[in-house]
Amino acid sequence: MSNLAGSIELYIRRLLAASPNAAIHLQRKELAEHFACVPSQINYVLSTRFTPERGYLVESRRGGGGYLRIRKLDLNRDKVLQLLELRQSLTGQNLSLQKATDFVCRLVEARLVTRREGLLMNAVISLEQQKRDDALEIVRGLMLARMIEVLLHEI
Amino acid sequence: MSNLAGSIELYIRRLLAASPNAAIHLQRKELAEHFACVPSQINYVLSTRFTPERGYLVESRRGGGGYLRIRKLDLNRDKVLQLLELRQSLTGQNLSLQKATDFVCRLVEARLVTRREGLLMNAVISLEQQKRDDALEIVRGLMLARMIEVLLHEI
DNA sequence: GGTAATATAGTCAGTGAAGGTCAAAGAGGG
DNA sequence: CCCTCTTTGACCTTCACTGACTATATTACC
Incomplete structure (x- = not known):
């Protein structure tokens, strides 16, 4: 995994795996500093790797004391797949x-x-x-x- | 809760929870001193966390012997109906x-x-x-x- | 009783500290 | 060469906090 996005993804996944409740709480700025990159790179990783489709939920808050909260959801596979298909059949679709x-x-x-x-x-x-x-x-x-x-x- | 505002919110909520009638009575100045912050910080917390939308009612009084009174209101079906009527009568209200x-x-x-x-x-x-x-x-x-x-x- | 002093609380605009967005440049693989 | 994914940075929005100024009670004094 030579690219930055991949490293950050791996790092977050490890944190999640090590977390008892499959949830982590961190700051965008600090994470960016840890990887010596611009903060918006974190957004890129989150929006491409930690999507609902992959079973993640990301919450955040701005302002002083702002944070990112990333959760791995454990989902009933069959129902998710059904709903996902339905959802994908709908986006942008005329209805x-x-x-x-x-x-x-x-x-x-x-x-x-x-x-x-x-x-x-x-x-x-x-x-x-x-x-x-x-x-x-x-x-x-x-x-x-x-x-x-x-x-x-x-x- | 690393924020000041968050700490104050928590503190007030605990007082409310411990109160038999879900109402507390205190002084802005003292609360501010307890948290070593400016008094207007208390107003910030009240106006962002203890709003009607969240089910709180805040009353106050200035001058000597001034106070803040914070109450948690309970919401039932009738209340919802009232709120709904209110909202519908005020179509075009900002939200x-x-x-x-x-x-x-x-x-x-x-x-x-x-x-x-x-x-x-x-x-x-x-x-x-x-x-x-x-x-x-x-x-x-x-x-x-x-x-x-x-x-x-x-x- | 009236007025001045004192004691509270309220408002608002400014500052700084986060995170969000987006478009453009860069890097790599076919 | 072209297409896609990655990376960056300028600019935006939201949230937290402060302090100067304002408004309103109560109390003291005449």
């Missing part, structure tokens, strides 16, 4: 409202998501899109409100 | 990503939604908004994909 709700239906039937979760998904994907011109904050509020509203019928 | 996720977090804590459902909500409300220029169908696919991706971490 009419009808098809989208059909799809959610199938997820529920296959017991990959609960009925309530299905309701949530439908609530969001069926939101009217005229909201696209609104400010981001407003859209967020609308989505939250819609999701909660749907769940309220189920509580 | 930062931070506040939105805080609120979802609170819903989960109050057991009004499951952890998975909370993850779904967060997945959608945190979607980057550059997608606003994309066609409606694509946005739908992205939302679904994002929701599924998040569920993957939970299987």
